[in-house]
Amino acid sequence: MKKEPISTGAEWTFELIERYDREIARIAAGYGLDTYPNQIEIITSEQMMDAYASVGMPLNYNHWSFGKQFVETEQNYKRGRMGLAYEIVINSDPCISYLMEENTMTMQALVIAHACYGHNSFFKGNYLFRTWTDATAIIDYLLFAKNYIRKCEERYGVAEVEEILDSCHALMNYGVNRYQRPQPLTAAEERERQKAREEYIQRHVNQLWNTIPQKETEQKTTEQRFPAEPEENILYFVEKNAPLLEPWQREIIRIVRKVSQYFYPQKQTQVMNEGWACFWHYTLLHGLYDEGLVTDGFMMEFLHSHSSVVYQPPFDSPYFSGINPYTLGYNMMQDIRRICENPTAEDRDWFPDIAGSDWNETLHNAMRNYKDESFILQFLSPALIRELKLFTILDDSEKPTLGVSSIHDEIGYQQIREDLSAQYNLGNREPNIQVYNVNVRGDRALTLRHYVHNGQPLAEDSEEVLRHLHRLWGFDVHLESVLPDGTVSNSMHCPPIQTDMIQAAI
Amino acid sequence: MSYIIDRRQNSKKKSTVNRQRFLKRYKKHIKEAVEDAVNSRSITNIDQGGSVTIPRRDISEPIFHHGPGGKTKRVFPGNKEFVVGDEFQRPSGGGGGGGAGEGSASNQGEGMDDFTFQISQDEFLDFMFDGLELPYLVKKQLKNTTQFETRRAGFTNAGAPEKIHIVRSLRSAQARRVALTGKERREIRELEQEILTLEARLPDEEAAQQIVCLRERVEELKAHIKRIPWIDDFDIKYNNTIRVPVPSSKAVMFCVMDVSGSMTQSIKDIAKRFFVLLYLFLKRNYKQIEVVFVRHHTHAKEVDEQEFFYSRETGGTIVSSALKLTAEILEDRYPPGDWNIYVAQASDGDNWDGDSNICGDLLDAKILPKVQYFSYVEITTGPHQNLWMEYEKVHAKWEDAFAMHQITDASEIYPVFRKLFEKKTEGAA
Numbered sequence: 001m002k003k004e005p006i007s008t009g010a011e012w013t014f015e016l017i018e019r020y021d022r023e024i025a026r027i028a029a030g031y032g033l034d035t036y037p038n039q040i041e042i043i044t045s046e047q048m049m050d051a052y053a054s055v056g057m058p059l060n061y062n063h064w065s066f067g068k069q070f071v072e073t074e075q076n077y078k079r080g081r082m083g084l085a086y087e088i089v090i091n092s093d094p095c096i097s098y099l100m101e102e103n104t105m106t107m108q109a110l111v112i113a114h115a116c117y118g119h120n121s122f123f124k125g126n127y128l129f130r131t132w133t134d135a136t137a138i139i140d141y142l143l144f145a146k147n148y149i150r151k152c153e154e155r156y157g158v159a160e161v162e163e164i165l166d167s168c169h170a171l172m173n174y175g176v177n178r179y180q181r182p183q184p185l186t187a188a189e190e191r192e193r194q195k196a197r198e199e200y201i202q203r204h205v206n207q208l209w210n211t212i213p214q215k216e217t218e219q220k221t222t223e224q225r226f227p228a229e230p231e232e233n234i235l236y237f238v239e240k241n242a243p244l245l246e247p248w249q250r251e252i253i254r255i256v257r258k259v260s261q262y263f264y265p266q267k268q269t270q271v272m273n274e275g276w277a278c279f280w281h282y283t284l285l286h287g288l289y290d291e292g293l294v295t296d297g298f299m300m301e302f303l304h305s306h307s308s309v310v311y312q313p314p315f316d317s318p319y320f321s322g323i324n325p326y327t328l329g330y331n332m333m334q335d336i337r338r339i340c341e342n343p344t345a346e347d348r349d350w351f352p353d354i355a356g357s358d359w360n361e362t363l364h365n366a367m368r369n370y371k372d373e374s375f376i377l378q379f380l381s382p383a384l385i386r387e388l389k390l391f392t393i394l395d396d397s398e399k400p401t402l403g404v405s406s407i408h409d410e411i412g413y414q415q416i417r418e419d420l421s422a423q424y425n426l427g428n429r430e431p432n433i434q435v436y437n438v439n440v441r442g443d444r445a446l447t448l449r450h451y452v453h454n455g456q457p458l459a460e461d462s463e464e465v466l467r468h469l470h471r472l473w474g475f476d477v478h479l480e481s482v483l484p485d486g487t488v489s490n491s492m493h494c495p496p497i498q499t500d501m502i503q504a505a506i
Numbered sequence: 507m508s509y510i511i512d513r514r515q516n517s518k519k520k521s522t523v524n525r526q527r528f529l530k531r532y533k534k535h536i537k538e539a540v541e542d543a544v545n546s547r548s549i550t551n552i553d554q555g556g557s558v559t560i561p562r563r564d565i566s567e568p569i570f571h572h573g574p575g576g577k578t579k580r581v582f583p584g585n586k587e588f589v590v591g592d593e594f595q596r597p598s599g600g601g602g603g604g605g606a607g608e609g610s611a612s613n614q615g616e617g618m619d620d621f622t623f624q625i626s627q628d629e630f631l632d633f634m635f636d637g638l639e640l641p642y643l644v645k646k647q648l649k650n651t652t653q654f655e656t657r658r659a660g661f662t663n664a665g666a667p668e669k670i671h672i673v674r675s676l677r678s679a680q681a682r683r684v685a686l687t688g689k690e691r692r693e694i695r696e697l698e699q700e701i702l703t704l705e706a707r708l709p710d711e712e713a714a715q716q717i718v719c720l721r722e723r724v725e726e727l728k729a730h731i732k733r734i735p736w737i738d739d740f741d742i743k744y745n746n747t748i749r750v751p752v753p754s755s756k757a758v759m760f761c762v763m764d765v766s767g768s769m770t771q772s773i774k775d776i777a778k779r780f781f782v783l784l785y786l787f788l789k790r791n792y793k794q795i796e797v798v799f800v801r802h803h804t805h806a807k808e809v810d811e812q813e814f815f816y817s818r819e820t821g822g823t824i825v826s827s828a829l830k831l832t833a834e835i836l837e838d839r840y841p842p843g844d845w846n847i848y849v850a851q852a853s854d855g856d857n858w859d860g861d862s863n864i865c866g867d868l869l870d871a872k873i874l875p876k877v878q879y880f881s882y883v884e885i886t887t888g889p890h891q892n893l894w895m896e897y898e899k900v901h902a903k904w905e906d907a908f909a910m911h912q913i914t915d916a917s918e919i920y921p922v923f924r925k926l927f928e929k930k931t932e933g934a935a
Contacts, residue, residue, distance in 0.1 A: 014510060021508045038508035047513065050520040065567055067528030070521040071623040078624075094509070101514055116508065162527070170568050314584025323583060391585040397575040401593040407585055420581040431570050456576030464568035 003292045012105040017042075020109045021116070027287040028117040031360055033280065035120040036135060037094040040112065048088070048100055049073050055263070056088050058096060059142050061149040061255070063165050086305075089115035091123040091266070093135040106301040109294070113284040118277030125368045126272070128265035138262060144190055145255040152248050164249050167468035168235060168256035173430055175235030175257030176264045198247035201240060230434040230449065233257070234469070237435045243444060244474035253472070268426055271372045275329015278310060279337075279363075282330070312388065323420075327388075332375070335384045336363055346382060372424035380420065382413045392419045397455070431458055433479070445476035452483050457490065466494040529629065535560045536625065540633040541920055556630050559622045631786065656747050665744025679741035686734050690727045697724050757846040758796045759784065760832050761814065764853040766803040766823040773885045776916050777852035780883055783923050784850055785811075798835060802828035808835065825857045825893060826864040833872040842876040849877055855884045855891045862896040869897075874904050881926045882910040 006023065007016050021040065028035070043051070053070030054060035086107055090096040097115040099108055123129050153161045168175070231237045238245075239253040266273070285302055288294045312327040313319040339347045340359035348355045354362050366379060385408045392415065394405040406412035406419065422428050436449040446469070450458060458481065470477045481490040529536060539558040625633075661674055697720050704720070707713040761781045765774065785797060799814035800806055803821035806828040832849060840847055857865070874880060882897055884890070894910070901908050911922045 014512070017510055018508075021510070025508065040508055040510045041513045042511070043513045043516075044518065046518040047516065047520070050518070053521045053524065062523045062527065064524065064527040064531045067521065067524030067526065068565060068621075070525055071528060072621070075623045098513075158527075166567075171570075173569060312583050314586075315582035316584070316586075323581065327583075388583045389585040390581050390583055391588055392579050392581050394577070394579050395596075396577045398577075402596055404588045404590055404592040405579065407588055407590055409590075412590065416581060419579045422579070423581055429572075431572055433570055450570075452576075454577040456572040456578065457574075459571050459573035461566070461568040462570055465570050468568070 005295045005298070006288075006293050007105055008295055008297075010104040010106070012103070012108050014042075016105060017099075017108055017112070020105075021112055023288060023293055024109070024113050024117060024284050027284050028113075028121075028280070030287075031280075031283070032364065033117050033121040034124055035095065035117060036092075036124050038116040038120060039094040039096045040116060041096060041098050042101055043098050044101055045077070048098065049077060051088050051098060056090065057142055058090065058139065059146055061142075061146045061165075062153075063169075064162065065169060087111040087115045089119045090138075091119075091129060091133060091135055091262075092138050095120040095123060095135070096139075104301065106298050107305065109288075109298075110281055110285065110302055110305060113281035114277045117284060118280040119273060121280070122269075122273050122276045122367060125364070126265070126269060126371075127369055128269060128371055132265050133262050141190065141258065145259070148194075148255065149252060152252065156248065161252065163471065164252050165256065167471045168253055170465045170468040171235050171238075171472075172256060172260045174433060175233060175253075175260040177233050177236070177261065178264075178427075179232075194251060198251065201250055202247055225437045226440050227435060227438075230436050232434045234433070234435055234448070235260075238469070238472045241438070242473050245472070249472075265371075268371045268373070268424075271325040271329040271332075271424065272367065272370065272375050273329070274326045275331075275333045276363075276367055278306070278326055278330035279333035282306060282334075314389075328376075331384055331388065332379055333363060335381050336366060336379055338383075339381065344383070350381060351379075373421050373426075376424060377417060377421040380417045382408075385413055385416055390416050390420065392416055428453060431456070436480070443476060444474075445478060446473050447478045447480065450479060450481040452481050452489060457481065458492075463492055463494065466492055470494040529625070532558075532560055532565065533633075535564070537633050540630060543630075557622050557624050559620045562621045565621055655750050657750050659746050659748045661743045662746040663740060663743065665746070669744040669747075671743045671745050674743035675737070675741055678743060679737040682738065682741060683734055683736070687731045690731050694724055694727050697727075756795070756844060757848065758798060758840050760798045760800060760835075760847070760849040761785070762800045762802070762828045762832060762849060762851040763814070764803070764823060764825070764828075764856070765801050765819050766821055766856070768823060768856040769854050772916075773854050776885045776913060776919060777883075779916065779919050780852055780885075780913070780923060781814075781850065783919065796840075798832075800828050800831055800835075802831070806831040823853075823856050823858055824861050825853065826861050826868055829865055829868040829873060833868060836873065836876055847877040849873065849880045851880070851882045853882075853884060853893065855886045855888075855893050857891065857893040859892060862892040865893065866896045866900055869900050869908075870903065874900070874907055877907060880904075880908045882908075883913050883922060883926070884910070885913045887914045 006019050017040065021038070049070060051058065052073045053066045055066075060066065086100060086103055088098045095116065097111070097120075099111050103111065123135060129135070149161060149165075227237070235253050235257040239250045239257070242250075245253075285294070285299075289299050310324070310327045310330045312324045313321075336354070337359040339351055339355055340357050340362050343351070343355035366375060370378060389408055391407040391412075392405045394403045396403075406415040408416065432451040432453060433448055434451070435446065437447040439445045439447075448469075458479075462479070466477050466479055477494045479492045480488045483489050536558045539556065543556045661671060701717055701720050701724075704713040704717050761784065763774075763777050763781065769777070797811070799809050799811060801809055801814055801819075802823075802825070803819060804824045804827065805821075808831065828851075836842075836847065869880070884894055890912075897908075897910050901910055909926050911926055913919060913922050
């Protein structure tokens with residue numbers, strides 16, 4: 001039942017790509033992979049660098065930081081210090097994948113399997129993407145954003161717009177709603193509603209800052225904070241409440257936070273997303289091989305690339321730069337399949353509910369309903385911990401030395417699993433900073449609170465970020481670091497408070 | 507279900523705007539780097555692009571993140587001999603101590619090194635010549651001096667013998683021969699066919715006679731074909747050239763340099779750099795520019811660029827020799843009506859005593875009336891000598907067209923260069 005191989009040489013042609021795509025699609029459908037339609041675009045390496053520089057999006061507004069990124073990428077690429085990724089894939093409908101023209105036929109097939117069927121099905125299936133992003137609208141929205149910002153530059157000057165964007169970028173990570181689902185954004189609506197929104201917000205803001213005296217009785221009520229509940233989305237808060245911003249400035253803040261929100265799921269599912277895509281390119285291309293559609297040479301080249309992608313250098317290697325998400329994700333996916341197909345006694349003990357179940361269904365279930373943090377916590381098996389030889393280092397700044405707190409042994413499995421999971425918890429990685437209060441009746445100062453986690457202080461350049469926030473807010477900005485027991489451990493101010501300056505002078 | 511699109515023809519330079527904005531933002535840094543390069547580079551590669559280094563802290567984009575400290579745990583792969591409870595020193599440099607899994611724990615080996623990148627030759631020169639402009643050129647630029655350029659434009663039937671295009675000529679001769687002999691050759695073919703059929707009937711008296719008859723006719727036709735000339739007058743094609751008017755704003759730059767014995771190597775180096783800057787500047791600003799290099803000791807000589815900068819000669823100093831030569835060349839080749847004339851002179855200020863006033867006269871009478879701008883740089887650390895005194899008089903008289911400046915060491919070249927050629931107000935001269 002062996003068939004003729006689709007191709008034997010390294011050169012690719014459009015016909016061959018089409019043929020491979022058809023075959024891979026057929027096999028993928030056999031495994032029940034549900035994808036958006038694919039739009040495969042062949043680009044040159046220069047175009048790939050362009051795509052890199054605008055955070056992987058096919059179009060984006062103009063900003064110097066993208067230029068910096070581009071210059072750096074170009075420099076590294078030309079010096080041969082880094083290779084470009086073989087592909088970039090965009091969470092949109094249709095799902096756009098970029099293939100570089102330099103790739104061999106094998107690489108193109110690998111990329112098609114990886115991006116067009118792996119990542120694509122992840123984008124369509126995973127709950128975070130389903131909840132937080134609207135794949136059909138993103139390209140239109142970016143076009144709207146690009147045009148809007150260009151118009152602002154024409155009307156108010158490039159420098160003016162750049163200042164706002166700089167400040168927004170500094171706070172980009174704090175421009176996402178972590179819990180509340182955002183409205184799906186569509187570009188057409190966006191344009192229609194944008195004008196109305198401008199007017200409405202401006203009126204709303206004016207009401208908040210209304211200086212016409214209120215009735216005496218209201219003043220006597222106990223001091224109320226505004227906002228009543230702390231607000232995690234700082235950019236949202238600024239957009240809606242900053243007293244001095246122009247309508248177009250509010251719109252730019254909104255654009256930045258919408259883009260930030262779009263990337264929020266990607267940050268939380270890197271391990272799963274890459275693991276899923278690697279697992280499927282491996283499985284799909286083996287499917288082709290089993291049917292005799294590809295040659296042995298094809299498989300050798302494929303396996304060579306595959307194994308270098310999922311290689312994890314040990315911690316003491318000069319190439320070590322943290323845990324490789326491809327390795328971790330891919331191994332976990334394969335491990336789940338192993339647990340389903342050939343469970344050991346240990347697996348039955350640890351994973352009674354999935355050991356021996358249908359592997360494809362289990363994997364799909366994992367893909368749909370987890371993010372990195374919960375995925376690791378749920379599915380990292382002792383067998384894999386042993387295979388990767390994971391261990392935890394505890395760094396307590398109050399102790400003079402680092403300590404090994406867990407290794408891959410019977411008592412360590414549970415702990416390592418928790419430690420690794422915590423490492424992927426965005427809440428642990430980024431300082432928890434929220435809008436705490438605005439002095440509405442007084443100097444309009446904005447107070448942020450940093451809820452200290454594990455005693456980790458803020459980095460030194462936080463003051464720089466405060467300056468950006470000060471630019472947006474227009475009045476004094478304070479940042480208090482609060483320990484779990486409620487005491488304020490440290491505070492920063494922008495502009496610096498005079499007593500601080502006097503103390504510093506003394 | 508899948509669409510495959512070839513995007514390779516799409517525009518490549520999508521990032522150009524962003525890149526330019528980045529360069530603009532760090533203009534100050536880049537300019538510093540460019541000026542360093544101008545001062546320290548050797549002449550031959552001064553106009554190449556260059557690498558620019560910016561301290562990384564200056565271009566970092568701040569975000570809230572955890573600083574070192576507190577209690578963090580981090581999972582590592584590839585354990586070899588560690589067991590629970592092992593303790594060891596913190597690695598210096600703080601890499602391991604930082605926030606767990608924080609992106610800033612540089613994954614590029616380079617870590618927090620400075621940010622270095624390349625700028626192209628064009629960008630390098632842009633920064634180098636930023637804000638500079640040759641004075642008063644605008645005035646004459648607008649004047650519609652047209653120059654003609656000879657260009658090829660197809661083929662004609664008339665022309666000079668040296669312009670004969672052989673392939674075209676033979677081709678047309680052959681075409682003519684084919685056209686003129688078509689009827690005869692067709693007839694020959696028919697007759698020969700007939701002869702063949704008649705030959706089949708041989709031996710037959712009548713047929714044999716007819717064959718002879720036909721053969722005669724064939725010979726006759728062949729003779730006729732032969733009479734057609736192999737090549738004829740009107741076969742001959744000539745390359746055609748036409749004169750196309752090329753609008754131009756022509757400028758000529760005289761570089762005058764002293765290479766006498768009193769010029770030490772370091773002074774020559776400085777002078778050379780001044781001219782290199784000038785030369786690059788001109789090459790960049792004007793498409794139509796001629797540069798005349800005049801070097802002198804006791805005698806002046808017009809040389810090419812290579813010789814001007816790189817050959818070595820020594821001797822005494824008579825500046826007027828160079829000025830005289832310059833004036834002659836001006837007279838001969840560059841009528842001031844057609845040319846914008848610029849002269850730049852570099853010297854150490856040394857001159858034979860009796861010569862300086864001759865220089866002054868020459869400038870006054872023959873050179874300055876014709877030139878747009880004359881710049882003189884004196885490269886010396888010592889006191890000014892008689893040439894400078896003389897030139898000061900000239901300067902007083904020709905304030906708009908004559909500029910002079912002193913350079914003491916290499917780092918001053920660029921500022922002085924800028925000063926000499928800084929943008930003049932539009933109304934001047």
